[in-house]
Each structure stands twice: as C-alpha cells, then as structure tokens.
Amino acid sequence: MTGATFTTSTACSSANHAIGQAFWLIRQGTLDAAIAGGSEAPICNGHLRAWETMRVVSPDTCRPFSKDRSGVILGEGGAMFVMETLESAQARGAKIYAEIAGFGMSADAHHLTMPLAEGAAKAMRGALKDAGLSPEKIGYVNAHGTATQANDSMETAAIKLTFGDHAKTLPVSSTKSMHGHTLGAAGAIESAATVLALHNSLLPPTANFNEVDPECDLDVIPNKARPAEVDAAISNSFAFGGLNAVLAFKRWNS
Secondary structure, three states, X not given: OOOOOOOOOOHHHHHHHHHHHHHHHHHXXXXXXXXXXXXXXXXXXXXXXXXXXXXXXXXXXXXOOEXXXXXXXXXXXXXXXXXXXXXXXXXXXXXXXXXXXEEEEEEOOOOOOOOOHHHHHXXXXXXXXXXXXXXXXXXEEEOOOOOOHHHHHHHHHHHHHHHHHHHHOOEEEOOHHHHOEXXXXXXXXXXXXXXXXXXXXXXXXXXXXXXXXXXXXXXXXXXXXXXXXXXXXXXXEEEOOOEEEEEEEEEOOO
C-alpha cells in the first residue's frame, strides 16, 4: 500500500467525505483501488463532559425521530471499505456487496451547530445527480438521525425538499439508535449498514422509537427491521459547521 494516504477531518461527516473522495479518485483514474472509511474512540471523561456541556447528550438512550427524543448517545467503532473498479473486483474474484454510485457534499454557511435543511438537501441532490438516479429510484435513506431536537426535524424537512411526494412512502431509519453516534466513524458504519441493507434485502430499524413527532412525519421503520428488496439507497452525514456529505449506493445483482 504505497499510494496517497490522507485523512479527512470534517467532524461527523469525515468518513463520508473520505469514502466519497476515494470513489471520485478511482472513477477519474487516479487510483486503481482504495481502502477508505473511518474510526473513532471518543469515550473518555473529558469528551463526555464536553458533549454534556453542549446539552445534546441523552440521559438515557438515543431515540431518533421520536417525539420524546432527548439527544445523542456517543459510541465507538469503525468501518473500512475496499473500493475498486468492477473489472478489478471481478478479476480477483472479490465478493461484491454493492456499487457506490454517487457522492454529494455541501456547506450550509449558516451556523456552527444549528443545521440548515437547504444545505442538507443540496448534498442529497448532489449525490443523486452524481449517481444518475432520480429521487424515485431511492428505496431507503440511512439518516444522520442524531436524536437531537434540531437535527431530526431539519433532516425530515431536507428529505422532503429532496424527494417531494416520494418522501411520504420512503423508508428512513437511523442506526445511531443502536450503535450510538460514532462521530468521525459515523458515515463509515452507517454506509456499511446501508450496503448490507441492500445486500441482504433487510432495512435496519430506528430502535427505541416511542411516539410520532409531527415534525418528523416519515416512515422511520420503527423498532423492527423490515424485509425489502431495494435497488438504491443513500447514507447521510451532516456535521457541525454545516458540513454535509451524502453517499449513494446501488444494489449489486451478480
């Protein structure tokens, strides 16, 4: 492994930015293959106290999109992807889990901690355009879904801006309800969940969901995984600073 090696540092969008940049570098012919993803180990006293000071940490558990949501739960972990051209993967007999099809990013230029629906929607639209996918082709959204009051209502609005009437029936879930918010690793872990949802025809749930919020009136796959054969999906990451990165994936039919 002697090619370019670098880190992206865009808070909770870091891993999506890393995967997206690797995708573009391979597609434009700069790289033959790449290993990309993210990891994070934030659980220590200082970090926990800093997050608590921001008043966004839940006192009990993470309930994305639920009316009684009370904030994030920090998690630790990581995920990495081996990314290469189709020809390379087939030549070495690799097991192909999905096709990465598009990448979109934007900056809100709005506020350090308050997200903006228009900025998030711009990144989603960018990923769809890059992938050559119409909004109606997307069958699942892995949401950023932090379970904060500000994010979940904003993300709902952004999904409606992006998908229009399709948003009414589009399955959306936040796997942070199960693995916690892993910060710089979040995009990688959630992209892995998205890829496996496509590969296994099983959409992960939004766990711990108790009560419908009128401001989050989406199909959030509450509490129980849902069998569904989906052809394309996106995975959202929206970071402090208004840094948005969205990946689009297609189901691989060998």
